[in-house]
Amino acid sequence: GAGVSQSPSNKVTEKGKDVELRCDPISGHTALYWYRQSLGQGLEFLIYFQGNSAPDKSGLPSDRFSAERTGGSVSTLTIQRTQQEDSAVYLCASSFTSPRTFSGGNQETQYFGPGTRLLVL
Amino acid sequence: AQSVAQPEDQVNVAEGNPLTVKCTYSVSGNPYLFWYVQYPNRGLQFLLKYITGDNLVKGSYGFEAEFNKSQTSFHLKKPSALVSDSALYFCAVRALTGRRALTFGSGTRLQVQP
Numbered sequence: 001g002a003g004v005s006q007s008p009s010n011k012v013t014e015k016g017k018d019v020e021l022r023c024d025p026i027s028g029h030t031a032l033y034w035y036r037q038s039l040g041q042g043l044e045f046l047i048y049f050q051g052n053s054a055p056d057k058s059g060l061p062s063d064r065f066s067a068e069r070t071g072g073s074v075s076t077l078t079i080q081r082t083q084q085e086d087s088a089v090y091l092c093a094s095s096f097t098s099p100r101t102f103s104g105g106n107q108e109t110q111y112f113g114p115g116t117r118l119l120v121l
Numbered sequence: 122a123q124s125v126a127q128p129e130d131q132v133n134v135a136e137g138n139p140l141t142v143k144c145t146y147s148v149s150g151n152p153y154l155f156w157y158v159q160y161p162n163r164g165l166q167f168l169l170k171y172i173t174g175d176n177l178v179k180g181s182y183g184f185e186a187e188f189n190k191s192q193t194s195f196h197l198k199k200p201s202a203l204v205s206d207s208a209l210y211f212c213a214v215r216a217l218t219g220r221r222a223l224t225f226g227s228g229t230r231l232q233v234q235p
Binding site (some may be wrong): 004035044045048059091097111112114 | 153163166167170172211213221222223225227
């Protein structure tokens with residue numbers, strides 16, 4: 001079946017501009033995650049959505065970063081007033097996860113998209 | 122706070138030889154452990170995970186990993202390496218209770234020489 005898709009695959013922008021990154025999760029997956037992969041910081045968590053619950057925003061590095069998930073499916077990560085240090089690969093993942101803290105089994109495995117490579121000039 | 126250590130930036134092994142990629146973790150309570158592989162310009166591909174049960178977990182492409190609670194380790198292994206196994210490998214952890222987001226190690230580049 002179709003995996004997680006992300007668009008655009010590459011984005012070059014000028015410092016100070018806003019960018020929007022899109023993620024389409026695997027159909028039926030209830031949880032969606034955004035991570036950032038950069039040379040200096042490795043893979044770091046940004047934000048997590050689970051169903052209709054309030055998102056876990058604890059990983060967002062500044063208030064220039066925001067994300068939304070419409071209709072429990074597609075998600076958009078927005079970076080306002082981009083800075084050069086925002087340059088990274090932004091990875092989206094989804095999983096089928098119950099609202100309970102631990103669900104085990106085949107749930108919980110996060111499946112990743114190919115990422116969006118962002119370059120801020 | 123939870124953390125993952127992958128002590129080797131790079132592992133070199135000859136094709137046909139066994140390989141081990143090391144991972145140790147720190148987490149409050151019982152861990153949920155994962156291995157992912159990343160090929161150039163690609164996203165992360167899931168290899169295997171440990172939740173509960175047998176300490177030896179078998180995954181995709183002939184990889185396996187052994188959970189060792191006393192040593193807080195989850196080393197990735199394969200009995201016979203292939204050149205096509207050359208890639209970047211990430212170990213990740215989360216606690217069974219608490220934040221669902223994964224904490225990743227810094228990654229280990231595996232280079233398999235023909």
